Amino acid sequence: MIWKKLSRNWLGLIGLAVIALNVLVALMAPFIATHDPLQIDVANQAAPPSAKFFFGADEYGRDIFSRVIYGTRISLFVSVLSVLFATTFGVVLGAAAGYYRGWAESIIMRCMDAIMSFPAILLAIGIMAVLGARLINVVIALGFVYVPRFARIVRGSVLSVKQKEFVEASLAMGNSDAAIIFRHILPNCVAPLIVQATANLAYAILAESSLSFLGLGAPPPAPSWGNILSDARNFMLDNMWMTIFPGLAITLAVLGFNLLGDALRDILDPRLN
Amino acid sequence: MPPLVRVENLTKHFPVGRGFLARSDEVVQAVEEVSFELNPGETLSLVGESGCGKTTTGRLLLRLIEPTRGRIWFKDREITSLGRQAMRPLRPLMQIVFQDPHSSLNPRLTVKDIIGEGLRLHRRLSPAERKERIQEVMAKVGLRPEHYDRYPHEFSGGQRQRIGVARAIILNPELIVADEPLSALDVSIQAQVINLLERLRDELGLSYLFISHDLSVVEHLSDRIAVMYLGRILELAGRDQLYDRPLHPYTRALFSAVPLPRVGRTKQRIILQGDVPNPLRPPSGCGFHPRCGQVRPVCRETAPALAQVETGRWLACHFPLA
Amino acid sequence: MADALNIEGLKTFFYTRQGAAKAVNGVSLRIRPGQILGVVGESGCGKSVTAFSILRLVPHPGRIVSGRILFQGRDLLELPSREMRRIRGDRISMIFQEPMISLNPAFTVGDQLIEALRLHRRISRAQARDRAVEMLRQVEIPAPEKRINDYPHHLSGGMRQRAMIAEALLLNPDLLLADEPTTALDVTIQAQVLDIMCRLARELGTAIMFITHNLGLVAESADRVAVMYAGKVVEEGGVADIFENARHPYTRGLLRSVPLPGRRTGQGRGQLYEMAGLVPSLFDLPPGCAFHPRCPRRGEVCLREEPPWRAIGPGHWTACWLEEADAAPGQS
Numbered sequence: 001m002i003w004k005k006l007s008r009n010w011l012g013l014i015g016l017a018v019i020a021l022n023v024l025v026a027l028m029a030p031f032i033a034t035h036d037p038l039q040i041d042v043a044n045q046a047a048p049p050s051a052k053f054f055f056g057a058d059e060y061g062r063d064i065f066s067r068v069i070y071g072t073r074i075s076l077f078v079s080v081l082s083v084l085f086a087t088t089f090g091v092v093l094g095a096a097a098g099y100y101r102g103w104a105e106s107i108i109m110r111c112m113d114a115i116m117s118f119p120a121i122l123l124a125i126g127i128m129a130v131l132g133a134r135l136i137n138v139v140i141a142l143g144f145v146y147v148p149r150f151a152r153i154v155r156g157s158v159l160s161v162k163q164k165e166f167v168e169a170s171l172a173m174g175n176s177d178a179a180i181i182f183r184h185i186l187p188n189c190v191a192p193l194i195v196q197a198t199a200n201l202a203y204a205i206l207a208e209s210s211l212s213f214l215g216l217g218a219p220p221p222a223p224s225w226g227n228i229l230s231d232a233r234n235f236m237l238d239n240m241w242m243t244i245f246p247g248l249a250i251t252l253a254v255l256g257f258n259l260l261g262d263a264l265r266d267i268l269d270p271r272l273n
Numbered sequence: 274m275p276p277l278v279r280v281e282n283l284t285k286h287f288p289v290g291r292g293f294l295a296r297s298d299e300v301v302q303a304v305e306e307v308s309f310e311l312n313p314g315e316t317l318s319l320v321g322e323s324g325c326g327k328t329t330t331g332r333l334l335l336r337l338i339e340p341t342r343g344r345i346w347f348k349d350r351e352i353t354s355l356g357r358q359a360m361r362p363l364r365p366l367m368q369i370v371f372q373d374p375h376s377s378l379n380p381r382l383t384v385k386d387i388i389g390e391g392l393r394l395h396r397r398l399s400p401a402e403r404k405e406r407i408q409e410v411m412a413k414v415g416l417r418p419e420h421y422d423r424y425p426h427e428f429s430g431g432q433r434q435r436i437g438v439a440r441a442i443i444l445n446p447e448l449i450v451a452d453e454p455l456s457a458l459d460v461s462i463q464a465q466v467i468n469l470l471e472r473l474r475d476e477l478g479l480s481y482l483f484i485s486h487d488l489s490v491v492e493h494l495s496d497r498i499a500v501m502y503l504g505r506i507l508e509l510a511g512r513d514q515l516y517d518r519p520l521h522p523y524t525r526a527l528f529s530a531v532p533l534p535r536v537g538r539t540k541q542r543i544i545l546q547g548d549v550p551n552p553l554r555p556p557s558g559c560g561f562h563p564r565c566g567q568v569r570p571v572c573r574e575t576a577p578a579l580a581q582v583e584t585g586r587w588l589a590c591h592f593p594l595a
Numbered sequence: 596m597a598d599a600l601n602i603e604g605l606k607t608f609f610y611t612r613q614g615a616a617k618a619v620n621g622v623s624l625r626i627r628p629g630q631i632l633g634v635v636g637e638s639g640c641g642k643s644v645t646a647f648s649i650l651r652l653v654p655h656p657g658r659i660v661s662g663r664i665l666f667q668g669r670d671l672l673e674l675p676s677r678e679m680r681r682i683r684g685d686r687i688s689m690i691f692q693e694p695m696i697s698l699n700p701a702f703t704v705g706d707q708l709i710e711a712l713r714l715h716r717r718i719s720r721a722q723a724r725d726r727a728v729e730m731l732r733q734v735e736i737p738a739p740e741k742r743i744n745d746y747p748h749h750l751s752g753g754m755r756q757r758a759m760i761a762e763a764l765l766l767n768p769d770l771l772l773a774d775e776p777t778t779a780l781d782v783t784i785q786a787q788v789l790d791i792m793c794r795l796a797r798e799l800g801t802a803i804m805f806i807t808h809n810l811g812l813v814a815e816s817a818d819r820v821a822v823m824y825a826g827k828v829v830e831e832g833g834v835a836d837i838f839e840n841a842r843h844p845y846t847r848g849l850l851r852s853v854p855l856p857g858r859r860t861g862q863g864r865g866q867l868y869e870m871a872g873l874v875p876s877l878f879d880l881p882p883g884c885a886f887h888p889r890c891p892r893r894g895e896v897c898l899r900e901e902p903p904w905r906a907i908g909p910g911h912w913t914a915c916w917l918e919e920a921d922a923a924p925g926q927s
Contacts, residue, residue, distance in 0.1 A: 165377040166387075169440065172335055173391050174364035187381045322781035429873055459637035459874075460808060464852035464867040471866070486782060489811075493854035493867070516856065530786040532811030534853055536838045544790055545783045548751040 005267045012263025018256030026072040033066035037223045046239050056241040058231055064242060067223035068249050074224040075253060078138050079204035083197050085143030090150020091193070095181055097151065098158030109155065112148035120145045120203075121210060128216040135218045138211060142204050153196050157189035164188075191268035198261030202254045209250050225250050275349045276310035277448055277480050278334065283307040283343035285329055285504075289553065301552045303329045305504035307343070308579065313447070316474065316481040318491045320527075321501035324552050327484045330501070331450040334482060335367055336360060348447070365395050365444035372453035374433035378425040384411075384436055385421050391444045406443065413476075414439045414469060431462035438469065442477060450482045455490060467494065488531045492516055497585075500524050503550060503560035506579055509587040520582065520593040523561050559591065567592055598665070599628045599770050599802040600649070600687075605662035607641075607648045609877075616877040618644040618657065620826030623904070624804075626770065631793065631803045633817030633834070635810060637849075639874055640823040642806045646772040649804075650683055651676075667769070685715040688763040692775040694755035698747040704731075704758050705743035711762055730761040734791050753784035760792050767799050774806045789816055810853060814838050819910075822846045825875055825885040828904075832911035843913045844890045845870075884916065892917055 006012050025032060034054065041061030049056040055064035093112070097105040115123070127141035161167065162185060170180050211217035212226025220227055225246045232242035284307070286300035304326040311317045319327035332338045334345060336352065344353045347367060352360065371377035378387055389407045392398055398406065408418055414435040425433055434454060441449055451470065455463045467490060473479060485491050491498060492512060499509040500521065508521040519525045526543045547564045550556055556563050562572040571591055579589040607619040619641040626632045634642045647653045649664055651671065664671040666687065671679065691697045699707060708727035709720060718726075724743070731739035734757040747755055756776060763771055776792065777785040793816050796803050805817055813820055813834070820837040822830045822845065830843040841847045851868035872889040875881055881888055887897040894916060902914045 163376075164379075165371040165373060166379040168332075168337055169369065169371065169377060169437075170390060171337060172364060172367075172369050173394055174361040175390070175394055184379055188379070322783060431873070460810070460849060461637060461852050461870045462873075465869050467854070467867055468869055488782070489854045489856060492856055526783060530783045532785075532789075532809060532815050533856065534810035534814045534838060534850060535855070536814050536835050542786060542790075544786055548753050548784065549781055 006263060009263040009267065011259045012267075015256045015259025015261070015263060018252055019260060022072055022076060022253050022256065025069055026076050029069050029073055033063075033069045035063035035066040037062060037067040037070045038221050039063070046235065046242075048239070049241050055245040056239070058228070058242055059235060060231075062223075064228065064245055067228055068225065068245055071223045071225045071228060071246065071249065072253075074135070074218055074222060075205050075208060075250075078135070078142065078208040078218075078224075079201045081139045082142035082146065082204050083200050085139060086146035086150050086200065087193065087197060089143070089147045091154050091186070093147070094151040094154025094156075095158050095186065098155040099162060099177065099181055099185070105155070108151065112151045115145070116148040118145075121207065124207060124211060125214065125216055128211060133216060133219045135222065138208055138217050141211075142207055145207075146200055146204070149196060149200065150193070153192050154189055157192055158185055161185045161188045195261055195265040195268060198257050198264060202257035202261065205250065205253050205257070274313060276346075277313045277315075277348060278311040278482070279309075279346040280330075280334065281308045281344045281346075283330065283333055283345065284341045285326075285333055285338060286341045299553065302504050302555060303552065304333060304340075306579075307501075307504075307506055309499055309506065309509060311448070311480055311482060313480055314474075314478055315496045316483055316494055318483040318485060318495040318498045319501055320485060320488060320491050320498060322486060322527075322549050324503065324549055325501040326504040327501050328452055329504075331369070331452050331482055331484050335369060335450055337369075362395075365391055366446050367448045367450070368441035368446040369450045369452060370434070370437050370441050370454045372456050374430040374437070374457055377437050378433055380425050383422050383424055384416070387425070387436060388439045388443055390440065395444060407439075410439045410443050413442070413473065415465075429462075430458050431465060434458065434466050435469065438466075438473070442473060442479075445477065446479065448480050448482065450484070452484045453486070455485070455487065463490070470494070488528060489533070500527065503552060503555050505560060505576075505589060506587070507561065507589050509579070511585055514583075514586055520586075520588050521590050522565050522567060522594060525594060526564075526566075559589075597628075597668070598625050599630070600624070600626045600804070601663075601665040602645070602649070603663045603665070605645065605648055605664065606660040607644050607653055607657055608660050609657045611656055614878045617826050617880060618877055619648060620880070622662075622823070622826070622828055624821055624828065624831070626802045626804060628769065629797065629800045629802055630819065631796070631805055631817045633813030633820045634804060634806045634823060635808060635813050635820060635849075636823035637808055637874060639825075639877065641826040642823050643774050645823075646689065646774050646804060646806055649772060650687060650689060651679055652683075681715070684711055684768075685766045686768050687770045687772065688766070688768045689772040689774065690756075690759045690763045690776050692778050694752065694759045694779075695747065697759060698755060700747050703744050703746055704750070708743070708758075708762050708765060711765055715766055726765070727761075730765050731758065733764075733795060734758070734761045735787075736761075751784075752780055753788055756780060756784075756788050757791060760788070760795065764795055764799060764801060768801055771796060771801050771803045772806070773803055775808070776805075777812065778807065778809070785812075810838075810850065822849070825880060826877065827885065827914065829886065829915070830913040832908070832913075836908060836911040840908070840911070842907055842911075842918050843886075843915050844892055844917075845886050846913075848889075848891075884914075 039062060044057045044061040046059055047053050047057040053063050053065065055068060058064055093108050097108040123145050124141045127144060128137060131137040131140065167180060167184055170184055208217055208224065209226035212224045213230045215230065217226050218224040228246040229243055235242050283304055285304040287303055289299040289301060307330055319330060321327050329338060333340050344351060347363060352363065385407050388410060389403055392403050392406060408421065411420065416435055455466055458466060474481060483494060495512050497511050498515050499506045500523065502523055508524050519528060526545050529543045545564045558574045559572045559576050562568045565572065569592065577589045577591050579587050582588045602622060602624045605619050605622045609616040609618055622645055636642050644653065648659050653659060659672060705724065705727055709723040712718065712723040712726060728739045728743055731742060736742050736754055736757055750758065773792065777788050780788060789812060805813065807813060817834050820832065820834050821828050822843065824845050830837065830841065830846045837846065841850055848870040852870060854867060870889055875885060883899045884897045884902050887893045890897065896916050902916045904912055904914045905918060906912050907918050
């Protein structure tokens, strides 16, 4: 049902295509890249784009094209895992808050409010500073930062679905709370979750790039897009290719997720039920 | 033969003013000291206007809401405070059919999953046995076999109500609480569903607690009727008794307010003044007194108790109609 | 005497991706000045869309495709929108089922009444206020001078509906379109509100087009009744004609489906009459008579050709092949 509607939404399809491209590139990286992304080649320091170096080379002579290609892996890894982390915890917390109400709800939601009161990037930076600069810590930090958004959405959905009579019917048949939540309530909360998840994937890519740019993300020499940009900082004006290509990669990926997310939001709009 | 269901002084107060440090003493007296019996094979209807407590009473009976006070017996066993595990085996015997055909079915589940939930929870059947039983029940309610794998949104309102009924009867219940099952349906579909409910009652030996505001349907279906107002039962009587000779002024006003598809009805219409009162601030004494045509001082002071006035007939009024 | 309203051959279709839903498919109705016409039918029959078409307020993707709506000698469908706006609220007004939706919760009741008045008349705020209070008194809202400053959510459902009636009749319109005005109200309140609406309208000489699915309400308040099915009027006549001498199989089926008081057999286990089948999809109407798939008396011709609109008695019309035409064409 969703696919049929999606197939009519041009922008959504473009978004989907872009994401698919990113996934493909990430998976096939070893076959697409022309060089080893970590291979230093001092002779070709800051080489401009050419047949040998499609996107040119950075200050260490590393092929930017290959680095950007491999960077896709990092971006997708971080964004997908952090959103998965946030969704899992967000669903558990939000469902508990929405279904049980009372003390559980108050405690959980106030904690969520507390986390949300920090600007996302600052909180991520803080967490990274504590945990140390490793890729998995980026996932944890971002995941943690995003949990409240999901928890809120899930709680809202659960509250509204809980009122529906089919939930009462299940209770009247003697079903347990857990079964009701998983079988009846959560499947009906999926729509806003999907929309939030796609949007968050975009944020995560940007956040990871920002963290890396600040030196708090994937530890160098990992070719995360943010790192590539960061390395190119001092060369921006004269050797524009060093910043344009990673920047484009980020832009394209974020655009893809946003387009898909917008399309999904329109399609899954409850008014169309 | 003992009654199937008995409730005594059933009361439900909903607190008003939520929040962390809810200090409010205010409550909504949704249901107040309701007592009645429902016999096997009988249809007892609860009638009244919005806020009278009939829907809440139905839910209290099934322990979907917890009573503030009062006691409930099902098949001679007190179920007022039974825990969840203890209630579980009783649940298939006391089922509910809802008003809204749109929110009473899970849009993500197919008809077979919706109807078969009871089987899943309470019986160990092979998939083939399960399918057979579900289709058997579907046929009973007038659904066709090809509807088995469809989703609720593919059905009309009347058909969805049938699915709801099938879900309720799959494990051979003895009691069904029907909460305004017809209100959301067109007139011609209502007739179909009423006939279905009656047929099932005869075939399966069901007892109904039928909740409705539609007095014509209630007259058609019921054996006994309880008229509710502001959480209390004002009058409880057999159908013929009640419709031929209502004793409570509210009952009489209610009957006369019902528009009938008949022309030239002598308009001895009793038009009640005032509005249905706010359950947060119920009137003193008899809840109906502000709108009663024959109110006297005692009505403002004391609420009349529900007392038996004839065999099988109960009334809560200081000055019943002659 | 000229008609208050005369609808001729109205067709309003909704154009969606699934095709055209023929919501109103050739409807002709006449309302006399001061008369109450009850328009009854089940969901999807087109009664509400007819009312919206009269005021030219049909929502997208609906469009009035053909027909004429004659009001005071002019075809409303031909009027420029500026003219139409002058008529709406002033000469033809409308009330709806859910007063919470049609009364603006951000403004007091008084504000809304006063705004309506000053939109169409040149009077001062003070005068408008007096008139509004008077109108609230007419609809039996107690202490109207105080109530006028209340917001809609302060009023009960019945009072909100009465406030709506007040607003609708404020400018003494010639025609009031009432779309299920009491459906959302409790029975005892329904009786009150209906009583007020009809009484006031009669006093002011306002005609009412009373749209409802409740046959009882129509029997008790209407002068004439039009029964609609699948976008067409299938029977029209005086209220006695319809309720005592209905001729169209749909009307008869409808009347038989309603449990009547006193119709109890021995143990009250009498079966209600059930009309077979379901209302047809407006995208895919059956050929010939739209009711034929459900009609217990259908004949060959019913499957092929649409029945003509024929008089079967003075002022009593129906569209059914099985009814013989009366010798003299009726006058209503």
